[in-house]
Amino acid sequence: MQQISLYDPVEDRKTPQGYRCVPVGEAGSIDPASLPPLVITVTIEDLKRMPIHTPIAHAGPERGWLPVNMVNVLYTNADTQELETEILGTPVRIRATPVEFHWDLGDGNTIATTDPGKPFPSERISSEYRFEGWYDIILTTTFTGQFSVDGGEWQDIEGSIEIESDPVELFAKSLESRLVNGSEDEDEDSGYGGDDNDEDEEEPWIPERTPDTEGPIDPKARHRRI
Template sequence: MTQRGTRINTETGEKTDLGIRCAMPGTPEYEEAPPVVIVVTQEDFARLPVKPLEPHAGPAEGWLPVNMVNVLYTEPDTQLLTTELLGTPVAIRATPVSYHWDLGDGNTITTTTPGKPYPSEEVSATYTQEGWYDITLTTTFSGQFSVDGGEWQDIDGTIEVTSDPVPIYSKSLESRLVDGDVPVDEDEDPWIPERNPETEGPQDPNARHREI
């Protein structure tokens, strides 16, 4: 049996390599050899393919009126992953514990609740100006690991996983006189304009961070 030893300072995290020693089965060295302890670190956790959660924001059409409530939510599923350390199977459990929403206009929300679909407004925001915005969700996951089917143990530290942004257009609805006999020319006046530098939404001068 070959063993490699590592001493870890639990206060500083400093690791010291104690080298490798060999022990043949049936020898006193083999019987006296300490058991190999497998620990999953935050670095190990961060290297695993934890999937980002799917963010839901705004109506399905991809736009909402200025100052209309924008409902934000996600489904916080726990993920189970498997890996192998020192030839031993290890299961990893990644659990969402907090959610950070970046609304793209300077406003942000950090919450421990995943939110709920409309008509709930548990996690929500509004845009005060017209334009395109990207809504980005960053989820913080805590982790646990189980070695070869053993009891679950906590992983020290957490990881953050960012989802792909959700584009949404904040539309300013203004009344105007139109000729009811003339059909709307969607090519001339599209309801949702093409995204370009001129249609990007401006930053909110009163942007703030909220915790829910």
């Protein structure tokens, strides 16, 4: 019996992939000429163990908030990644390609697309929030894979994997609900802080994230495919 292992260069270890039978010569040693051709393959489980870089989700302005009903631009990097490993001393290249992007906007709305999107002013992939509050935007990217043994042709890996990006925290600000009221604290209730004599417009007041400031679910939420 001969053990087949997959070498992980990141963890510097080999993972057993099973065994194959080999004939034995008269002297008890393996006769190389009698060995069947070695077939190396890579499975979807092998792809899951590879150190694929997680795509970075981008949403809304860098300031971390945007007005209610304003366009929220979504995009990510969509580079194909190539990694190297070794199976039975044979070099194997693995290619992971992003093929679909699923955006969860945190308010019940979701978007599925094969388009990674582009930064503002593009609005190819975008959404809006109807209510004020904090939301987590989560991107899940679906990858398919291929592998090449010792410089040979690329072969498809059956199946696909999903990788979830770190959430993007975003506050939807209802500026219309924060009109100036002289009887109330301007910092909280006008929506703007700072000195009225400042020449530059101050950023709106944004509350800390607490259970009371979480954004509600949109009753008209829907799933869109773009």
